[in-house]
Amino acid sequence: MQVDLVTVAVAVETPQHTGLGAPLDYASTAPGLPPGTLVRVPLGRREVPGIVWERPPGDAPPELKPVREVLASLPPLGDSWRQLVGFAAAYYQRGLGELALAVLPPELRKLDDVQLTRRIARLHRAEAPPAAAPGDPLHGPALNDEQRAAVEAIGAAPGTYLLHGVTGSGKTEVYLHAAEAALAAGRQVLVMVPEINLTPQLEARFAERFAGRRLVSLHSGLTPAQRLRHWMLAHLGAADLVLGTRLAVFASLPRLGLIVADEEHDPSFKQQEGARYSARDLAVYRGHVEGVPVVLGSATPSLETWQRVLEGRYRRLALPQRIGGGVLPRVRLFDMNTLPRQRGSAGPALAPPLVQAIAERIERGEQSLLFLNRRGYAPVLHCTACGWKSGCPHCSAWRVFHKGDRSLRCHHCGFTERVPRACPDCGNLDIAPLGRGTERLEEQIAELLPGARVARIDADTTRTKGSLEAQLGAVHAGDVDVLVGTQMIAKGHDFRRITLVAAVNPDSALFASDFRAPERLFSLLMQAAGRAGRDAEQAARSEMWVQTWHPRHTLYAALRRHDYEAFAAGQLEERLAAGLPPFASLALLRAEAREAAVAQAFLRAAAERVQAQAESMGVTIYPPVPPPVARVADVDRMQMLVESPTRGALQRLLAGWLPQMHTLRAQHKGVLRWAVDVDPLAI
DNA sequence: AGCACGCCGACT
DNA sequence: GTCGGCGTGCTC
Numbered sequence: 125m126q127v128d129l130v131t132v133a134v135a136v137e138t139p140q141h142t143g144l145g146a147p148l149d150y151a152s153t154a155p156g157l158p159p160g161t162l163v164r165v166p167l168g169r170r171e172v173p174g175i176v177w178e179r180p181p182g183d184a185p186p187e188l189k190p191v192r193e194v195l196a197s198l199p200p201l202g203d204s205w206r207q208l209v210g211f212a213a214a215y216y217q218r219g220l221g222e223l224a225l226a227v228l229p230p231e232l233r234k235l236d237d238v239q240l241t242r243r244i245a246r247l248h249r250a251e252a253p254p255a256a257a258p259g260d261p262l263h264g265p266a267l268n269d270e271q272r273a274a275v276e277a278i279g280a281a282p283g284t285y286l287l288h289g290v291t292g293s294g295k296t297e298v299y300l301h302a303a304e305a306a307l308a309a310g311r312q313v314l315v316m317v318p319e320i321n322l323t324p325q326l327e328a329r330f331a332e333r334f335a336g337r338r339l340v341s342l343h344s345g346l347t348p349a350q351r352l353r354h355w356m357l358a359h360l361g362a363a364d365l366v367l368g369t370r371l372a373v374f375a376s377l378p379r380l381g382l383i384v385a386d387e388e389h390d391p392s393f394k395q396q397e398g399a400r401y402s403a404r405d406l407a408v409y410r411g412h413v414e415g416v417p418v419v420l421g422s423a424t425p426s427l428e429t430w431q432r433v434l435e436g437r438y439r440r441l442a443l444p445q446r447i448g449g450g451v452l453p454r455v456r457l458f459d460m461n462t463l464p465r466q467r468g469s470a471g472p473a474l475a476p477p478l479v480q481a482i483a484e485r486i487e488r489g490e491q492s493l494l495f496l497n498r499r500g501y502a503p504v505l506h507c508t509a510c511g512w513k514s515g516c517p518h519c520s521a522w523r524v525f526h527k528g529d530r531s532l533r534c535h536h537c538g539f540t541e542r543v544p545r546a547c548p549d550c551g552n553l554d555i556a557p558l559g560r561g562t563e564r565l566e567e568q569i570a571e572l573l574p575g576a577r578v579a580r581i582d583a584d585t586t587r588t589k590g591s592l593e594a595q596l597g598a599v600h601a602g603d604v605d606v607l608v609g610t611q612m613i614a615k616g617h618d619f620r621r622i623t624l625v626a627a628v629n630p631d632s633a634l635f636a637s638d639f640r641a642p643e644r645l646f647s648l649l650m651q652a653a654g655r656a657g658r659d660a661e662q663a664a665r666s667e668m669w670v671q672t673w674h675p676r677h678t679l680y681a682a683l684r685r686h687d688y689e690a691f692a693a694g695q696l697e698e699r700l701a702a703g704l705p706p707f708a709s710l711a712l713l714r715a716e717a718r719e720a721a722v723a724q725a726f727l728r729a730a731a732e733r734v735q736a737q738a739e740s741m742g743v744t745i746y747p748p749v750p751p752p753v754a755r756v757a758d759v760d761r762m763q764m765l766v767e768s769p770t771r772g773a774l775q776r777l778l779a780g781w782l783p784q785m786h787t788l789r790a791q792h793k794g795v796l797r798w799a800v801d802v803d804p805l806a807i
Numbered sequence: 808a809g810c811a812c813g814c815c816g817a818c819t
Numbered sequence: 820g821t822c823g824g825c826g827t828g829c830t831c
Contacts, residue, residue, distance in 0.1 A: 168810070170809070
């Protein structure tokens with residue numbers, strides 16, 4: 125019997141610096157294998173998973189290897205999913221198959237069709253019909269006028285919406301109602317939050333409200349089996365709600381009806397390794413492709429989002445009031461210049477009036493939250509005799525003094541040693557901490573406020589699973605008077621008894637070289653302020669203190685009035701003048717080598733290849749420079765900024781340029797890694 | 808990236 | 820004599 129062979133294109137995991145980014149051709153005996161089908165194909169001497177893709181017209185290579193296995197029990201990945209993945213691969217300059225397979229649950233790639241059939245059958249059996257009938261009325265609080273208007277607008281037409289409101293203004297309630305409307309129409313809902321830490325409380329809120337609906341989470345904290353199960357329920361259309369972190373933007377959702385990205389300004393939505401995608405930007409694209417509304421929620425929108433609102437491309441839905449008539453805490457800028465100068469070091473951790481204010485809170489049984497974005501005891505140790513400092517031998521960074529275990533730790537490469545007893549250079553015994561981290565602040569508060577119950581929450585105290593929950597529990601239970609922590613505590617957690625929030629030392633971000641530093645600081649401080657006075661009855665006497673040496677800085681002036689719009693206007697003006705996003709499109713080319721000169725030469729040669737073309741397109745390629753931390757783990761890094769007036773020009777340039785990079789790399793021995801970051805967060 | 812092939816040093 | 824070092828090259 126004659127067997128007809130057809131040619132199919134299959135996206136397989138081929139790292140792009142091999143030059144193979146596009147799908148490969150295979151022969152198949154199964155006619156009409158639909159795009160989106162999961163298959164296994166031979167690649168070199170291996171057999172790898174792949175996804176059938178559209179085949180662009182053109183000649184197939186003469187000798188084709190056959191598709192080994194068709195995983196027919198899994199419904200094909202849909203057209204809009206493939207379009208999303210195709211767009212993301214092209215936009216972020218990664219191989220299609222590499223991205224497509226990277227965003228599937230890792231466990232899925234290991235299964236053959238028999239195992240898969242069994243898993244799917246088991247899922248259908250386990251997932252009994254929901255306990256309550258769908259369509260139960262929502263039993264939440266009544267919406268205010270603005271909330272109702274927002275829900276109606278979202279339900280009325282697809283498009284991108286900025287849900288603009290401060291902490292406590294009721295954004296989640298709008299998500300819940302918009303979700304209910306989408307669910308009632310038989311659609312699935314995707315809700316994304318920036319951090320895993322925030323998924324449990326979101327899940328609890330949605331689970332409580334949608335008792336009759338099937339809800340799954342998708343984030344990297346799940347076990348491989350859970351992740352597969354949840355992904356599968358979404359893909360099969362059995363899950364109604366998917367809550368997750370940035371990776372959930374790639375969930376396969378055949379009935380998608382609404383996408384929410386909460387805290388859309390948060391930098392965590394940008395993936396920082398591999399394909400460096402922005403889940404927020406992809407959510408907007410996905411909403412556009414699928415014709416569903418996308419809701420971006422924030423009190424302090426990213427300037428990219430805000431500019432699109434000003435241009436009328438996104439619609440702003442404002443929630444101007446805190447629910448229950450609460451007001452935002454009064455912001456008090458404390459001028460550190462008014463303190464008597466102390467000889468030598470940093471001066472007191474907390475200004476005496478702030479200590480007094482905290483003491484009053486303790487007396488009244490209220491809580492205070494002190495925010496210091498630097499963990500450890502002191503960021504650096506130094507010798508008072510010879511000037512030695514605790515540098516990392518492997519990185520261009522200081523090693524941080526951790527008093528708890530008496531260690532010097534590099535926060536970049538992890539290199540850790542016990543604190544030396546004496547100066548390693550001159551033997552002097554007098555080595556002193558410089559500056560202050562959360563550990564030292566905790567110690568100093570105990571001295572300033574004897575008897576106060578102080579707790580510290582940062583990456584060091586929450587290392588083990590469940591410890592964050594335990595510590596937050598202690599705060600909720602009222603076992604803590606003063607909570608000290610890094611930005612970890614500024615985000616999302618809903619504290620009820622906090623009436624004072626203080627930023628201990630926020631100034632450094634004012635003058636950072638990173639052009640987004642002010643935006644991040646403003647948003648962090650607004651978010652921190654939002655921790656105070658969530659109980660309306662306490663709100664009136666809630667305060668946010670900012671200790672600063674620059675009390676007249678415009679950022680603080682805007683913060684004091686809780687005036688995001690004024691702050692944004694000022695920033696946008698600066699960005700426009702400087703030719704920075706959202707008024708320009710950026711990409712960053714990075715290279716790593718043992719010697720900075722090698723990385724630099726590689727980037728220079730790369731620039732030379734397209735210099736003329738770039739100029740003709742109005743694209744500027746800046747000379748390679750070392751990043752802020754130039755050397756990490758004995759590897760030197762260099763980066764080269766590419767700036768374009770438009771996205772389109774940047775995309776065209778990169779698409780033609782990057783394929784040349786792997787041949788160029790072969791000529792530059794010693795280049796360990798290189799990568800491109802489209803729309804980088806920091807430059 | 809894997810995973811081969813390929814040509815030179817210390818071991819059962 | 821072979822186990823294995825990682826240099827170079829390929830994957831429809």
